[in-house]
Amino acid sequence: MIQLIDNRTAVVCVSHVEYGGGQRYDLLKMADVAHDHDALLVVDATQSAGAVPIDTSACGVDVLVSGGYKWLCGPFGAAVMYLAPHLQNKLDPGLVGFRSHKDMWDLQADRLEFPTTAQRFEYSTMAYGCAIGLARSIEYLVDVGVARIFSYNKHLANLLIEGLEERNVEIISPRNDAEQTSIVAARFPGKDPAEVARKLKAAQVMVSWRKDFVRFSPHLYNQPADIQQALDRIEEIL
Numbered sequence: 316m317i318q319l320i321d322n323r324t325a326v327v328c329v330s331h332v333e334y335g336g337g338q339r340y341d342l343l344k345m346a347d348v349a350h351d352h353d354a355l356l357v358v359d360a361t362q363s364a365g366a367v368p369i370d371t372s373a374c375g376v377d378v379l380v381s382g383g384y385k386w387l388c389g390p391f392g393a394a395v396m397y398l399a400p401h402l403q404n405k406l407d408p409g410l411v412g413f414r415s416h417k418d419m420w421d422l423q424a425d426r427l428e429f430p431t432t433a434q435r436f437e438y439s440t441m442a443y444g445c446a447i448g449l450a451r452s453i454e455y456l457v458d459v460g461v462a463r464i465f466s467y468n469k470h471l472a473n474l475l476i477e478g479l480e481e482r483n484v485e486i487i488s489p490r491n492d493a494e495q496t497s498i499v500a501a502r503f504p505g506k507d508p509a510e511v512a513r514k515l516k517a518a519q520v521m522v523s524w525r526k527d528f529v530r531f532s533p534h535l536y537n538q539p540a541d542i543q544q545a546l547d548r549i550e551e552i553l
């Protein structure tokens with residue numbers, strides 16, 4: 316991806332963590348290359364926020380967005396966006412509405428002045444109830460500590476990987492420290508992944524079937540006993 320960035324690049328848009336195999340990218344490295352070419356780095360953190368620590372100012376991202384219903388454990392209907400301070404007065408929102416105006420209640424419809432913060436992107440009323448639910452989830456996760464969650468989840472992932480490998484299941488997620496997350500994607504030789512996922516679900520082990528693999532996503536609410544339960548069911552399936 317870095318090799319594709321050149322002087323014709325305006326925006327580099329990348330997932331922090333890949334939805335399939337869980338590969339985690341070095342955002343600072345991406346940001347440096349993007350900025351060397353006057354491009355912006357826009358990051359989708361839907362598969363990392365809440366499970367992987369993110370220091371937006373240290374990693375040089377310009378924009379970061381995340382859905383709330385995955386690792387942030389929030390309800391459907393709310394999401395978050397971070398806009399780097401240097402862009403807050405500079406980027407024009409593509410969508411505007413009555414809340415786009417900095418003094419929206421002056422109700423003057425003959426001109427539009429944006430707020431000088433990321434609020435300029437909040438152009439409409441929204442699902443406030445969902446936003447409150449998401450805020451509570453974020454508070455909870457921050458209270459537990461995202462760095463702790465990251466390391467705990469990787470511990471669970473490693474228990475799972477160990478057990479899968481003992482059963483000759485092929486792991487396709489990265490294993491090195493720089494790229495690993497708790498997403499574990501696995502291929503079951505000779506087995507239909509949809510069928511494996513269906514049987515696991517019937518046994519209360521929630522996994523996702525994606526392409527030719529099965530994806531496991533252990534998070535802070537899981538225990539080592541859950542991993543063992545998954546491995547026992549897999550043993551039966553195999």
Ligand SMILES: Cc1ncc(COP(=O)(O)O)c(C=O)c1O
Nearest residue numbers: 330332334359360361362382394
């Ligand atoms: C990286 C990533 N971004 C976005 C989404 C979906 O976001 P939304 O449901 O808000 O469209 C997903 C869902 O799997 C995802 O993995």
